[in-house]
Amino acid sequence: MSDFNSRHRHKHRKTSGKGFLILPVMFFAVICLGIYIAISPSLKLLKEELGVMFSDSAKDYSSGEYKNIFVPVAEKPKEVATDSNGKEKTTELETIPARELTYPAYNNLFGELIIEECGIDVPLFFGDDDVALRNGVGIYAGSFIPGYGGTILIAGHNNTYFNGLKNASKGQMVKIKTSYGNYQYRINDIAVKKATDGSAYDLAAPRENLIMYTCYPFDELGLTPWRCFVYGEFVSGPQVVDKYEEDDEDDFEDFDDEVDDNADSEEVE
Amino acid sequence: MAKHHTSKATKVMYIVLSFILSCMMLVLSLALILQFTVFKQDFVTSSMEKVSYYELLRAEILRNLKDLGYASGIDESFFDDFLDETVIREDMTEYMTNFYSGKKTVVSTDRFKQVFNKALDEYIVKKSINPDSVSKENREYLVNQAISIYRKSVQIPFLSRLSGRFMEIKQVLPITIGVSSVFIVLLMIILIFSSRWKHRAVRYICYATITGFIGMAVSFIALIATKKKRNLNITSQAVRDLFDHISNRFTMTFLYVGIFFAVVSIALFILFRYIYPKRTHSHVGQGSLEVSEED
Numbered sequence: 001m002s003d004f005n006s007r008h009r010h011k012h013r014k015t016s017g018k019g020f021l022i023l024p025v026m027f028f029a030v031i032c033l034g035i036y037i038a039i040s041p042s043l044k045l046l047k048e049e050l051g052v053m054f055s056d057s058a059k060d061y062s063s064g065e066y067k068n069i070f071v072p073v074a075e076k077p078k079e080v081a082t083d084s085n086g087k088e089k090t091t092e093l094e095t096i097p098a099r100e101l102t103y104p105a106y107n108n109l110f111g112e113l114i115i116e117e118c119g120i121d122v123p124l125f126f127g128d129d130d131v132a133l134r135n136g137v138g139i140y141a142g143s144f145i146p147g148y149g150g151t152i153l154i155a156g157h158n159n160t161y162f163n164g165l166k167n168a169s170k171g172q173m174v175k176i177k178t179s180y181g182n183y184q185y186r187i188n189d190i191a192v193k194k195a196t197d198g199s200a201y202d203l204a205a206p207r208e209n210l211i212m213y214t215c216y217p218f219d220e221l222g223l224t225p226w227r228c229f230v231y232g233e234f235v236s237g238p239q240v241v242d243k244y245e246e247d248d249e250d251d252f253e254d255f256d257d258e259v260d261d262n263a264d265s266e267e268v269e
Numbered sequence: 270m271a272k273h274h275t276s277k278a279t280k281v282m283y284i285v286l287s288f289i290l291s292c293m294m295l296v297l298s299l300a301l302i303l304q305f306t307v308f309k310q311d312f313v314t315s316s317m318e319k320v321s322y323y324e325l326l327r328a329e330i331l332r333n334l335k336d337l338g339y340a341s342g343i344d345e346s347f348f349d350d351f352l353d354e355t356v357i358r359e360d361m362t363e364y365m366t367n368f369y370s371g372k373k374t375v376v377s378t379d380r381f382k383q384v385f386n387k388a389l390d391e392y393i394v395k396k397s398i399n400p401d402s403v404s405k406e407n408r409e410y411l412v413n414q415a416i417s418i419y420r421k422s423v424q425i426p427f428l429s430r431l432s433g434r435f436m437e438i439k440q441v442l443p444i445t446i447g448v449s450s451v452f453i454v455l456l457m458i459i460l461i462f463s464s465r466w467k468h469r470a471v472r473y474i475c476y477a478t479i480t481g482f483i484g485m486a487v488s489f490i491a492l493i494a495t496k497k498k499r500n501l502n503i504t505s506q507a508v509r510d511l512f513d514h515i516s517n518r519f520t521m522t523f524l525y526v527g528i529f530f531a532v533v534s535i536a537l538f539i540l541f542r543y544i545y546p547k548r549t550h551s552h553v554g555q556g557s558l559e560v561s562e563e564d
Contacts, residue, residue, distance in 0.1 A: 017538070019472075019476075020472075020475060020476065020479060020538060021479070023284065023287070023476050024291070024476050024477075024479035024480040024482075024483055025483065027287070027288050027291045027476065027477075027480040028291075028480050028483045028484055028487070030288070031291065031292060031295065031480070031484070050497070052430075052502070053427055053501065053502055054497050054498070054500045054501055054502060055500045055501075055502050056500065057500060058499045058500045059500075059503070059504070059509075130333065130336045133336065133339065133340075134335075134336055134339065157339040157340045158340070158342075159338075159339055159340065159341070159342045160339045215340055215341075219342060220342055220402075220403075220404075220407065221341065221342045221343065221393070221398060221402075221403050221407070221408070221411075222341050222342070222403055222404060222407030222408045222410060222411045223337075223340060223341045223407055223410040223411045223414055224404070224407050224410070225406075225410070
């Protein structure tokens with residue numbers, strides 16, 4: 001009887017409920033392992049697929065359409081240097097180290113474009129998508145921003161911000177204000193070309209130049225395949241230089257001089 | 270000694286059966302969740318209604334069309350009363366029906382084209398523009414661009430990309446539900462009728478339902494905790510809101526199924542405790558030793 005009692009108590013201890021947790025957890029762990037083994041060959045593919053659908057950061061829909069980084073800088077009075085004979089001296093171009101300016105991100109409002117004679121005074125964006133052209137005019141991201149010594153290609157709608165381009169003529173001055181300097185260009189050509197005409201612009205030009213374009217004809221209903229291109233040549237404005245590269249070049253020159261000096265002294269010995 | 274081995278073998282067999290039952294229950298749960306959520310057109314369309322999808326989408330389409338207007342000489346006022354929500358609703362319903370029936374996911378733009386052309390004609394009259402001054406090619410170019418904007422807006426991103434796999438899973442789901450249901454019933458019959466001690470069957474079925482609960486709970490927590498779903502590569506606020514709503518409803522379904530498993534598990538556990546002492550006490554002096562060895 002005592003043997004029966006001990007068995008009976010033992011049996012009640014076994015049904016305390018621990019088994020109801022341990023076994024299901026083990027079952028679940030085995031199922032997870034099975035699933036992992038089953039999908040592991042296609043895990044890389046799955047990650048790639050998800051990588052296309054999901055980015056690394058969440059898009060913020062609450063913020064505005066664009067970021068304004070434009071802080072106007074005062075125009076410096078032009079200093080005219082003269083030589084001993086009282087003649088105007090050719091002064092070197094003003095420069096800004098690249099590290100001292102904030103390069104605009106896509107859809108940043110970073111400047112202002114003004115053509116007084118045409119009644120144009122519009123916000124300037126980096127990038128020329130709908131956000132930029134809805135709120136101003138935009139620099140094609142594959143071209144240059146002012147000061148970098150290349151082609152600046154600016155687009156705008158002919159019925160809104162670039163409507164005034166219909167009054168553009170040679171010799172008019174175009175001002176571009178940015179947070180790192182103010183630039184001036186002189187209109188030197190105007191042409192109407194097909195939108196698909198690749199010769200309308202040269203993005204690899206070795207000199208700073210401005211190209212503004214919009215749909216043509218102006219004030220017409222409908223989309224047209226023609227574009228009005230307004231070309232401008234660089235007049236003034238600070239040039240952006242990569243200070244590190246300059247320093248590196250100076251260092252190399254110093255190093256070369258040192259090597260030459262050492263070689264000379266060795267030859268003398 | 271031989272009886273002890275038989276008892277061990279029986280126990281292992283019951284554990285294996287319980288494990289298979291767990292797997293089947295999880296497969297059935299997942300298949301049912303998918304079948305009645307993302308693989309059901311009504312689930313998506315009801316979400317569209319709840320997040321005012323058509324209203325948001327109309328605003329986005331109009332904003333994009335206004336941009337087109339800036340480039341083509343159309344005033345913003347043109348779009349004030351342009352494009353009724355019903356046009357978008359009808360085209361979206363047709364698009365979704367095509368997707369769920371495995372047809373080509375193409376957005377019908379006939380209605381939109383008609384509405385746009387009509388509005389453009391009215392605009393030309395209203396603005397006293399000489400119709401002959403509007404180039405036919407330029408107008409056609411404009412209409413085609415507007416249609417393209419409309420089509421892109423109505424299309425749901427990634428849907429056509431996923432349609433192949435989606436249809437494969439959709440076709441397999443009913444079979445999966447049927448097969449796993451049959452297996453579950455069979456396994457339960459085997460567990461209940463293979464032993465004269467019914468509390469044992471209740472216990473092993475309970476193990477399976479608890480596994481189901483754990484599976485659902487872990488899935489729910491994992492879906493809630495994952496931050497990646499917030500980073501969906503979509504520029505449209507309307508689609509983003511729709512995705513969030515569908516995602517939340519889908520996640521909550523795991524919670525509901527988990528609660529179901531928890532309730533069933535508790536009921537089975539109570540039943541087990543209720544049957545278990547009766548069995549043992551009723552067999553005191555007759556088969557109590559046998560019971561204790563087997564259990």
